[in-house]
Amino acid sequence: xPATLQKPQHDSTFxxxxxxxxxxxxxxxxxxxxxxxxxxxxxxxxxxxxxxVAKFHVLxxxxxxxxxxxxxxxxxxxxxxxxGIHLMHHLKLVxxxxxxxxxxxxxIGGLMFGAGFALSAYCPGTGAAALGQGNFDxxxxxxxxxxxxxxxxxxxxxxxxxxxxxxxxxxITLHDVLPMNRAVIVIGSAAILTIVLVIIEFxxxx
Amino acid sequence: MNLDLTSIQLLAKVDPLKxxxxxxxxxxxxxxxxxxxxxxFYFSNKPLGASTAYARIAGMLGNVVxxxxxxxxxxxxxxxxRFGWELLLVFGVIVGxxxxxxxxxxxxxxxxxAMWQERFGPDSALLRIIVAFAGGGLMAFGARMAGGCTSGxxxxxxxxxxxxxxxxxxCFFIGGIITxxxxxGI
Numbered sequence: 526x527p528a529t530l531q532k533p534q535h536d537s538t539f540x541x542x543x544x545x546x547x548x549x550x551x552x553x554x555x556x557x558x559x560x561x562x563x564x565x566x567x568x569x570x571x572x573x574x575x576x577x578v579a580k581f582h583v584l585x586x587x588x589x590x591x592x593x594x595x596x597x598x599x600x601x602x603x604x605x606x607x608x609g610i611h612l613m614h615h616l617k618l619v620x621x622x623x624x625x626x627x628x629x630x631x632x633i634g635g636l637m638f639g640a641g642f643a644l645s646a647y648c649p650g651t652g653a654a655a656l657g658q659g660n661f662d663x664x665x666x667x668x669x670x671x672x673x674x675x676x677x678x679x680x681x682x683x684x685x686x687x688x689x690x691x692x693x694x695x696x697i698t699l700h701d702v703l704p705m706n707r708a709v710i711v712i713g714s715a716a717i718l719t720i721v722l723v724i725i726e727f728x729x730x731x
Numbered sequence: 732m733n734l735d736l737t738s739i740q741l742l743a744k745v746d747p748l749k750x751x752x753x754x755x756x757x758x759x760x761x762x763x764x765x766x767x768x769x770x771x772f773y774f775s776n777k778p779l780g781a782s783t784a785y786a787r788i789a790g791m792l793g794n795v796v797x798x799x800x801x802x803x804x805x806x807x808x809x810x811x812x813r814f815g816w817e818l819l820l821v822f823g824v825i826v827g828x829x830x831x832x833x834x835x836x837x838x839x840x841x842x843x844x845a846m847w848q849e850r851f852g853p854d855s856a857l858l859r860i861i862v863a864f865a866g867g868g869l870m871a872f873g874a875r876m877a878g879g880c881t882s883g884x885x886x887x888x889x890x891x892x893x894x895x896x897x898x899x900x901x902c903f904f905i906g907g908i909i910t911x912x913x914x915x916g917i
Contacts (some may be wrong), residue, residue: 561775562816568767569779573824574831575896576760577753581844586747588904588911594757599885602768605891609769619772624878624888626895634876635899637869639906643824643914646842646844648881649874650781652822653869657828659839662826662847666784669867674782674789676868677875681806685878699892714892722758723743731752 556645570654579654581646586731588643593729600722604715611711628692645669732838745769745850745915768887779814780883782874784821787812789871806875867893879900 531632576598613619642648645666647655652670656663676712677684699714700707754761768779790812793801801807832838843859851858874880877899879888885903888896 536866537804545803558775558816559819562819563819563823563826565767565771565775566820567830567886568823569764569820570829571831572760572764572767572826574828574837575835576752576764577755579832580750580753580847582747582750583752585846585911585915588907589747589916590908591746592752594753597757598753598761598764599881601758602764602886603761603890605762606768606886607765607767607892609765609906610772610890613769613773619769621891622772622778622887622889623893624895625882626893626898628895628898630876631878631895631898632832632902634826634873634878636873636904636906638873638877638880638883638899639908640910641866641869641871641873642903642907643866646847647862647863647866648781649785649823649870650779650821650880650882653824654828656824658832658837658839659768659829660844661840661842662844662853662859662863664861666867666870668865669869670785670871671789671792671867672780672864673868673871674786674875675793675871677805678786678789678793678801678804680872681804681875685805685855688876694894697894699894699897702894709865710892718785727902731748 558687569650570657573651573654574658578651579647579658579660581655581660584646584648584651585643594726594731596725597722600718600725604718604722607711607715607718611707615708623696623698626692626694626697627689628694629688630691633688641669641673742851743849747844750846754831754837763773764886765890774818778883778887779820780817780879780887781821781824782871782880782883783810783817785871786810786875787815787818808864873906 572598573579576600577594583592583594587595610619610621614621619692645652647663648668649670652666656667703710734834742753742771764779771777786806790801790807790810793807794812842856843853846912847855847859870880874883877884878895879899881903884896889900
């Protein structure tokens with residue numbers, strides 16, 4: 526599969542570079558896309574490990590409501606990313622990637638995910654980080670993830686016919702629902718989440 | 732940790748706070764992940780997300796074992812399996828976490844995490860493998876049904892203020908808290 530995809534790309538970039546001296550760095554270049562994915566992944570994994578969220582007891586500690594490291598990492602990321610990405614979108618620098626709101630699937634899938642999260646003590650991202658850190662049990666989670674993905678694909682036709690339509694609201698956001706200026710909603714949401722972080726910092730042991 | 736005692740006593744009470752916490756401030760790490768998500772939106776036109784990579788591998792394996800059947804499934808029809816950005820992102824996460832753990836002297840190199848051993852005993856390797864596998868399976872099914880995981884919904888979706896992402900992320904924690912309390916809290 527990858528070989529058949531990449532072969533013509535290599536040929537075309539080779540021809541380009543021999544015709545004129547411009548480097549083959551274009552936004553659509555597949556090699557650049559893949560390299561960026563790898564670099565962003567390395568940074569992501571590095572940060573997840575340094576943030577402690579690749580550790581078994583930190584994730585279980587969060588779910589037992591004793592160690593709030595996971596929520597601190599997630600909400601800090603959300604506050605910074607929320608302000609940054611909405612500003613970049615306002616300046617027409619980025620496109621948004623909103624996932625559809627399908628209430629039944631969001632709730633059922635979300636609860637299943639949560640149960641799996643507690644059983645494995647890793648989530649799809651932090652599990653990969655745990656594996657890199659040397660937690661070999663994460664390998665069983667990885668194999669389970671691959672198997673579970675295939676089982677879902679088996680059921681995907683039925684779920685999309687029977688479950689997805691229940692409470693299907695399309696790609697809605699808070700600023701679609703609330704009758705307010707979008708900047709106010711974004712800054713207000715970031716402020717509320719920051720207050721939550723301050724409360725957690727003072728109320729939680731860790 | 733007094734293994735000689737805990738190995739006798741099954742299902743001991745465990746305290747997650749007695750084990751070491753994060754190496755860096757979680758606020759600094761979180762803020763940097765927020766900046767990283769700005770980079771992925773700008774340079775790759777993609778949100779940070781991990782669970783899709785596993786579905787890609789499942790599709791690739793399916794294409795080897797039973798190509799006709801795999802390509803007849805709705806999910807794989809709509810999401811063609813290819814080697815791409817998402818897969819390299821997750822591969823990068825493994826490498827990056829290795830570098831971080833190695834540089835910080837936190838490489839574990841063990842099958843059973845310390846807190847798991849304290850709760851279920853040192854001879855629970857098979858149980859751990861079964862539980863982690865089942866957990867992975869449930870997570871993958873749930874993530875595909877909900878439309879994303881802790882990264883895709885929990886960070887990338889919530890920061891865009893998508894309603895479905897907030898519902899999903901809250902349900903991740905409700906399901907997780909109930910299950911973890913049953914496993915470790917009793």
